Amino acid sequence: YENGLLISAETRGNGEIGEDILQNIVRVKGVPIEIPFKDKVVVDGEVICTYEDFEDFSSTYKNPRNFASGSIRLLDSRASAQRRLTFVAWDCITGLDEYKNLSQKIIHLDSLGFIIVPFLVLPINNSDKINHAISLIKGMAKDFSYPIDGIVFKYNNCEYYQSLGATEHHDNRMLALKWS
Numbered sequence: 001y002e003n004g005l006l007i008s009a010e011t012r013g014n015g016e017i018g019e020d021i022l023q024n025i026v027r028v029k030g031v032p033i034e035i036p037f038k039d040k041v042v043v044d045g046e047v048i049c050t051y052e053d054f055e056d057f058s059s060t061y062k063n064p065r066n067f068a069s070g071s072i073r074l075l076d077s078r079a080s081a082q083r084r085l086t087f088v089a090w091d092c093i094t095g096l097d098e099y100k101n102l103s104q105k106i107i108h109l110d111s112l113g114f115i116i117v118p119f120l121v122l123p124i125n126n127s128d129k130i131n132h133a134i135s136l137i138k139g140m141a142k143d144f145s146y147p148i149d150g151i152v153f154k155y156n157n158c159e160y161y162q163s164l165g166a167t168e169h170h171d172n173r174m175l176a177l178k179w180s
Contacts, residue, residue: 001041001095006033011073024072027081030088030115041095043109045088045117047072050145053084065147086146090117101156118144121156134177150178 001007009025010018025031028047035041047068049057054064061067071083092105099105103121110116118140122133134151141148154174155161164172 001035001037001043003038004035006031006035019073021072023077024074024080025087027077028072029084029086030113032113035112037095037112039095042093043089043114044091044093045114046090047085047087048146049083049085051147052145053086057083063147065149086115088117088146089114090119090152100158102154102158102161103156105158124153138179150176152176 009022010020012018049064049068071080074080089109096105096108106116124130137151152174161173
């Protein structure tokens with residue numbers, strides 16, 4: 001977003017270059033075309049298909065995750081729009097710098113019209129608390145209407161989070177844990 005207008009959207013691609021999906025993303029639930037924010041904002045998230053929306057396509061396609069991934073990349077934007085996709089935001093990569101915590105940025109994305117990822121902010125400083133957090137989130141995941149295959153741990157403090165950086169192969173700022 002620049003000057004409040006959605007100007008580009010892309011897939012993650014190979015990690016450096018993604019596919020341009022702007023013509024399709026404008027028809028996806030949870031993606032505002034315009035936001036009341038004049039600076040540059042870059043939002044990260046995932047296009048999903050809920051189990052309910054996937055029912056009409058389940059006889060042809062195997063699962064909602066692959067269905068959503070392929071549907072957002074269709075060359076025919078009308079066909080993509082008929083797939084009833086939803087965007088779930090989980091990070092603000094650029095912008096909203098007035099907030100010091102990632103959780104505040106995500107909450108602000110909600111107020112701008114995005115559908116946001118469910119999250120917990122927990123003071124985690126030992127393995128018992130980490131295991132408890134995993135159990136909590138795993139239990140919550142059962143109640144969602146879309147597939148969740150794991151969780152991601154991130155530091156809430158934006159300055160510390162950014163200081164950890166990334167290499168060409170690994171993002172040092174977060175840890176993903178997939179369900180077994």
